[in-house]
Amino acid sequence: MVDPVHVNLLSWDERAGIHARDATGDYMLDRFRAGEDALHAIEAAELGDICGKCVLHLQCHIGRDTLCLVRRGAVATGLDFSGVALDVARRLADETGLKANFVQGTVDAAPHLTPGPFDLVFTTWGTICWLPDVRVWAKVIASVLAPGGELYFADAHPGFAIMEDHAGRLAPQYDFQTPVEQPLEFVNATTYTGDPTVMTQQSTREWIHSLSAIFGALIDAGLTVSMFHEHEVLPWRGLHCLVPASDRLWRLPDGHPRFPLSFSLRAKKAR
Numbered sequence: 001m002v003d004p005v006h007v008n009l010l011s012w013d014e015r016a017g018i019h020a021r022d023a024t025g026d027y028m029l030d031r032f033r034a035g036e037d038a039l040h041a042i043e044a045a046e047l048g049d050i051c052g053k054c055v056l057h058l059q060c061h062i063g064r065d066t067l068c069l070v071r072r073g074a075v076a077t078g079l080d081f082s083g084v085a086l087d088v089a090r091r092l093a094d095e096t097g098l099k100a101n102f103v104q105g106t107v108d109a110a111p112h113l114t115p116g117p118f119d120l121v122f123t124t125w126g127t128i129c130w131l132p133d134v135r136v137w138a139k140v141i142a143s144v145l146a147p148g149g150e151l152y153f154a155d156a157h158p159g160f161a162i163m164e165d166h167a168g169r170l171a172p173q174y175d176f177q178t179p180v181e182q183p184l185e186f187v188n189a190t191t192y193t194g195d196p197t198v199m200t201q202q203s204t205r206e207w208i209h210s211l212s213a214i215f216g217a218l219i220d221a222g223l224t225v226s227m228f229h230e231h232e233v234l235p236w237r238g239l240h241c242l243v244p245a246s247d248r249l250w251r252l253p254d255g256h257p258r259f260p261l262s263f264s265l266r267a268k269k270a271r
């Protein structure tokens with residue numbers, strides 16, 4: 001059997017190169033280099049003051065958001081399994097003069113590679129769908145957080161992730177909880193930024209995690225959920241029928257029954 005995590009690594013290495021070129025401006029790298037903040041409105045509004053905090057950015061990709069945390073005064077470490085993505089992240093750090101520590105490894109290995117302790121674990125937008133088991137994810141987060149430390153997490157809503165677009169109407173297509181051993185296989189010729197480059201590594205394996213799996217995992221890992229918000233917007237065009245909203249976000253078209261496309265939460269480790 002193919003190792004799904006390895007299949008995904010091949011895809012992410014290739015995507016990282018395409019995202020670094022940023023031909024469509026989707027990652028707004030030139031604007032970011034020029035000093036603009038690149039966090040989305042949701043996390044920018046919810047994050048609060050992180051100045052002086054020791055932050056672990058899990059699945060940091062090309063490091064842009066890690067460096068946005070540094071601009072807010074955080075002492076940041078970014079972890080990702082893609083060496084190509086981290087090369088881009090280190091280049092971005094050099095180009096902007098922002099300092100962050102970038103570490104290559106899987107999320108499971110974070111307690112060994114980046115043990116912390118951290119005041120904040122930050123992980124957003126397109127993360128746990130790449131992880132087979134959110135119980136492992138939650139234990140990793142609890143392990144690297146300092147007593148009193150917090151997780152900030154924002155991602156696609158599982159109620160949206162199960163949908164497919166049928167001529168402009170969304171209908172459930174996938175089970176609400178993907179078994180660890182039976183990931184969904186997706187084949188995409190191009191990446192999600194709109195860049196038309198046809199990829200060699202088109203296949204990925206992904207998991208949909210239900211809200212009860214996510215909350216249950218965090219609670220079982222000893223964390224207390226202190227905030228949970230649902231949002232009618234998503235930072236990428238997850239399905240074709242989505243239309244642009246303000247602030248680089250996407251929403252359901254007018255007339256479509258409304259439901260949340262994303263959610264965000266905070267969870268705290270006891271002191």
Ligand SMILES: C[S@@+](CC[C@H](N)C(=O)[O-])C[C@H]1O[C@@H](n2cnc3c(N)ncnc32)[C@H](O)[C@@H]1O
Binds near residue numbers: 005080085124130131
């Ligand atoms: C959609 S990106 C993260 C999004 C990030 N907010 C951004 O756009 O900059 C997902 C990242 O997860 C990383 N990734 C996927 N599976 C991983 C794993 N098992 N361990 C560590 N990183 C992983 C990929 O390399 C990729 O950089």
